[in-house]
Amino acid sequence: MREIFTRFHAADPEPKGELDHVNAYTLVVAVALSAQSTDVGVNRATRELFKIADTPEKMLALGEEAVIEHIKTIGLYSNKAKNVIKLSRILVEEHGGVVPNSRAALEALPGVGRKTANVVLNMWWGMPTQAVDTHILRIGNRTGIAVGKDVVAIERAIEDHVPADFQHHAHHWLILHGRYVCKARKPMCSTCLIRDLCTFEDKNL
Template sequence: MARQFEYAQMQEAFRRFQAAEPNPKGELEHTNAFTLLVAVALSAQATDAGVNKATRSLWPIADTPEKMLALGEEGLTEHVKTIGLYRQKAKNVIALSRILVERFGGEVPSSRAALMSLPGVGRKTANVVLNIWFHYPAQAVDTHIFRIGNRTGLCPGRDVEAVERAIEDNVPVEYQNHAHHWLILHGRYICTARKPRCADCLIRDLCQFEEKTA
């Protein structure tokens, strides 16, 4: 595990991320809090591109919990069957839609605990919704962030919650809202798992990865 960046290094790294992409956004297509919640739940072990392809025909007809319940599990399955684990995901989406209607007045709640009480919604999914829709500085740690956090020294930790805490504790407050977006994009397109593009990396001189590529 790499050593945690010092404060000045962390500040410089995120200054560069912000300069390169001042307003980063998630890549899952959505129209409201409910469609964002469903999209993130569907994206587990699937690509954002694959989820977007499936939901483009879904959102026009099922963009609220009530409409999703009217569509039903079989109807939903037809839209998401190209996504991995689609049967269980469809079941979860219908179940969470019912709970949203019955317990939350059809609205997506803005607390992590309430979100995580929904079927198929874990901490990462809850944090994505809190960050993107409710603008709370929650840090959704995925495999990309876990990898680069430990590889570079930006936010090392032995598990995803430790990496989440490292971001919350060490990233300067002015960068907290966008921190996980910058890190996800960096891990997805630059600091990739097998062949990191070190030559194109904004923080190459700060990174502690000993096996930098040419």
């Protein structure tokens, strides 16, 4: 396990999330919008939105219909716009317009689940949380890095087995590896930097 993450680190010492944001609030919104949507699509939709609404107060002033106009190119845009307005109102009324730095408080926001909360805690506050998405769920089991049947099990496996000094960036390395190398249908095993350490049975086919 240490050798796997040593290689990931050598290839990309400071991996970054690919969602554009300017502060903790826009990060929360961007990650919430990314459910069942690509990061590229979300970035395209929020490029102009975040120029005029980068705080919950500004988002509330903009209103739900205007938010829909900005994000209507991404999946489930109507429900997502409702959640953006609802979470913005809660942030203003219950948190003074400041994004909380606790998982429980974040998960209490509409449209914010465990994954979104972990992304925000990791990327904004530097906590070693593990945001498990479909890429990590797939490659965790495929490679043997983190085996489990659901998101929580995979999250725990990463926390239990990945060396502490790699915990902070672990989910970024795994997401990017799953997105660009260990793809769902056609994994690029011939160019994979951890091929010799991977348990995937079909890697030599």
